[in-house]
Amino acid sequence: MSETVEKRHIWPLVLLALVAAGLAVLLREHLSFEALAANRAILLSYTEAHTGLAVLVFVICYAAIVGLSLPGATVATLTGGFLFGTFPGVLFNISGAVLGASLLFLAARWGLGDWLSSKIDATEGRIHKIKRGIDENQWSMLFLIRLLPVVPFFVANLLPALFDVRFSRFVISTALGIIPGTLVYTSVGAGLGAVFEAGEVPDLGIIFAPQILLPLLGLCLLALLPVLWKTWRKEVV
Template sequence: MSPTHEPPVREDTNGAASTDRETSGWPRFAILGAIALLALLAAVLLRDHLTFDALAENRERLIAFRDANYIGTLLAFAGIYVVIVAFSLPGATLATLTGGFLFATFPGVLYNVTAATIGASGLFLAARWGLGERLAARMERAGGAVRRIKAGIDENQWSMLFLIRLLPAVPFFVANLVPALVGVAFHRFVVTTFLGIIPGTLVFTSVGAGLGGVFARGEMPDLGLIFEPRIILPILGLSALAALPIILKALRGRKETTL
C-alpha cells in the first residue's frame, strides 16, 4: 500500500505572530492596570493628608524637621512629589506650594521643577512602554486624517510640546500622556517639560513661600493668582511665541499650495 499523502498544512504565520503579540502584550496591560490601581488606592488613602488643612496643622513640625535635617526633608519631599506626578494623584499644586513653603521661592522652584519632571518622565515611559509604541506605529501605518495629524505633530514637536506645557488650560497629566502616545522622543519630552513648566511653577512656588503668613492669619492661599493679568499675560505671550513656528509653517505651506 502506498502511503497516503495528506495535503500540507499551511501555517498562518500572520495569525501566529498576531497571537504572540497579543500574548506578549498582556504583561504590559497588567502592569498598567496595577499602576492605575495603586494610583486609585493612593488617591483614596492620602486624600485627607494632601490638603491645605493638613499642611497648616503640621507646618511647625515640618519647619522644625527641615531645620534639623535639610537633606532628609528635601529627599522626602522630592520623593513624594515624584510619586504624586507619576501616578497623577491629586495634590500636585499643594506639593508645589509646599516646596515654596519649605525651601523659599529659590531654590524651591528648582526642586519643584526637577521633581515634577522626574515624575512626568516616569509616567511618560510607562505609557509609552504600555501603549504608546503600538499606538504610534498604528498611527504611522494609518492613512487619511490620522496620518496627517501624526505628521503635523512630528513636524512641530518642539513647538507643540512647549505649547501644551505653557498653556494653563492643558491638564498636567494630559501633557504627560499625549506625547507618549504619539511617539515623541524622550529627550524632547524631558527638555520641554523642564523648561516649559518653569513659569507656572515659579508662580505657585512664590505663593507657597508666603504660606507662613497666610496660615498665621487663618486664611487660605489665593490660587487664582495665576489668572491675574500680570501673571497670565506673560505666560500667554510665551505660549504665542511657542506657537509661532507652527503658524508660520502652516502659512508657508498654504502659500506654496496656492502658487
C-alpha cells in the same frame, strides 16, 4: 504586536492605575492644604534640622505624586515654596515634577506608546492628522501643552508618550516649559506663613490674573511661531 505581548505590556499599567487609585483614596486627606496647615510647624522644624534629607524626601514624594497622577501636585508645589522659599524651592519643585513626569512617560511608552503610535500611523483620518501635526512641530507643541495652564499635567505627560516623542525632547520641554507656572505657585507657597497666620487660604487662581496670564499667553504665541511660519510658507508656495 501579538495579543500576548499586548497583554504583557497592558497589565503593569492596569496595576499601576489601581495602585494610584488606591493611594488617591488613602492619601486624599493628607495631600491637601488643610493637612499642610495643620502640620506646618512639624514640617518646618524637621526641614530646619535635616535640610538635606528633607529635600531628598520632598523630591521623591513630589515625583511619586506626579508619576502616579495623584491629586495634590499643586499642594506639593506650595509646600516646596513654604519649606524652602521661592529659591531654591522652585528648583526642588521642578526636579520632582520632571522626575515624576519622566517615570509616567516611560511607563506609558513601554506599555502602550509604541503600539498605539503604530496603530495611528496605519490609519487615516483626524487622529492621524493630529499625530502628523505633532510629529512635524514637536518642540512647539510640547512647549505649548506645558505653558497652557488649562491642560492637565498628567495629560501633558501621557500624550507625548503616545505620540512617539523622543524622551530627551520630553524631558527638556518639560523642565523648561513648567518654569513659569511652577515659579508662580512656588512664590505663593513661600508666602503661606502670613496666610496661615491670617487663617486664610492661598489664591490658587492667581495664575489667571492678567499680569501673569498675559505673559504666559505671550510665551504660548512664541512657541507657536514656528508652526505659523511653516503654515504661511506652505500657503505661499
